Amino acid sequence: MARVTVPVGEARAQRFASAASRCERMLLAMHDLRYAWRVFVKNPTFTIVIVLTLALGIGANTAVFSIVNGVLLRPLPYPEPDRLVMILQRSTTNPLLSKAFGSYADYKEYALHAQTLERLAGIRWAAGGTILSGRGQAKGVVLNLVTEDFFSLLGAQAANFPAAGAGQKLQSHSVHRVRWKGA
Secondary structure, eight states: OOOOOOOOOHHHHHHHHHHHHHHHHHHHHHHHHHHHHHHHHHOHHHHHHHHHHHHHHHHHHHHHHHHHIIIIISOOSSSSGGGOOOOOEEOSSOTTOEESOSSHHHHHHHHHHOSSOSOOOOEEOOSSOEEEOSSSSOEEEOOOEEOTTHHHHTTOOOTTSOOOOTTOOOOOHHHHHHHHTTO
């Protein structure tokens, strides 16, 4: 096929050459796809192995990304999450065992002498659960003890309940629904 050259501007000539190379690349890609299709039709076992490998790889990649995105990349659902810190005491007998505060007196001591912290709240995670009984069927629940300013520090408030003061018990909304049957 003979090429015809027409004297045009430099930019226009480059666009014409670029369009021609794109067309050639598309033709080559179509040729490669037709060849791949013929190979896949001739070897169905190979095709199944390839498709399953791709599906497994894409599924595993999606699962790992979802976990990393949820745990590491998304910001915490609290106001100013970059300013939240967790203070843990490490056990001298078992370095893998850490706890937030040994006792309420420890928490009060930290709160009294903390100069670099704007606010301080404490939580004691439940080692086990408890049985909630009363009306209806008994349910197993996990209860955590928190200090009076725990929810306000996180910018949250217990659903449908006023904030509890010192020495008062605060129920979560789910415990309230279980105990009082959706009231």
